[in-house]
Amino acid sequence: MQIHQNTGGLAATNAYLIADEAARVAVLIDAPGDTILPLLKIAQYHHWDIPLLLLTHGHWDHISDHKIFSQAYPQARILIHRLDEAKLKSPGSMMFQLPYTIEPRSADGYIEDGAEFQVGAIKLRAIFTPGHAPGHVAFYGAENKLLLAGDLLFAGSIGRTDLPDSDPAAMARSLAAIVKLPSDTAVRPGHGPPTTIGEELRSNPYIAR
Numbered sequence: 686m687q688i689h690q691n692t693g694g695l696a697a698t699n700a701y702l703i704a705d706e707a708a709r710v711a712v713l714i715d716a717p718g719d720t721i722l723p724l725l726k727i728a729q730y731h732h733w734d735i736p737l738l739l740l741t742h743g744h745w746d747h748i749s750d751h752k753i754f755s756q757a758y759p760q761a762r763i764l765i766h767r768l769d770e771a772k773l774k775s776p777g778s779m780m781f782q783l784p785y786t787i788e789p790r791s792a793d794g795y796i797e798d799g800a801e802f803q804v805g806a807i808k809l810r811a812i813f814t815p816g817h818a819p820g821h822v823a824f825y826g827a828e829n830k831l832l833l834a835g836d837l838l839f840a841g842s843i844g845r846t847d848l849p850d851s852d853p854a855a856m857a858r859s860l861a862a863i864v865k866l867p868s869d870t871a872v873r874p875g876h877g878p879p880t881t882i883g884e885e886l887r888s889n890p891y892i893a894r
């Protein structure tokens with residue numbers, strides 16, 4: 686398994702391209718602004734197909750480059766939790782006017798809690814983690830000890846819960862569940878550097894112990 690990360694857009698949001706290089710296939714996690722073209726170049730260089738873009742949630746900074754992806758991979762499916770599709774259909778910030786527009790689109794399918802996605806030998810399970818956004822999901826790869834956390838959990842912090850579509854009580858429940866994953870699980874967040882569940886249990890002030 687290879688993980689390629691690229692960070693971009695006004696909120697410095699992380700995109701991840703996770704590849705099974707032997708099977709020449711990869712899955713994309715989130716599509717922040719100005720992140721997708723370089724990742725697609727890596728995929729094209731290695732002749733990896735990308736059948737799936739999995740969105741952790743519908744906030745503008747995680748979906749901005751969706752069209753760049755779908756133009757390059759028109760057969761690929763773009764999936765999101767049902768409760769966050771409204772933001773994909775009507776993209777934008779709830780807090781300020783974006784200096785660019787994001788093309789609206791519908792999901793090609795919905796991500797249910799517990800859904801399993803297999804791309805080559807890579808297996809990811811969706812974990813419904815509402816709070817930061819009502820339809821937020823994280824993706825867990827048990828065999829690879831990997832959590833793609835979106836805006837649930839960051840190194841030393843958590844996703845904000847003061848947005849119009851946030852729910853702090855749901856966030857607390859989602860965090861309490863996610864920190865029960867094995868402590869050596871590598872966490873790749875939607876913003877900032879990688880961490881582990883164990884490191885956050887030790888040092889994150891927003892995690893109740």
Ligand SMILES: [Zn+2]
Binds near residue numbers: 742744817818836
């Ligand atoms: Zn967000």
Ligand SMILES: [Zn+2]
Binds near residue numbers: 698746
């Ligand atoms: Zn974000």
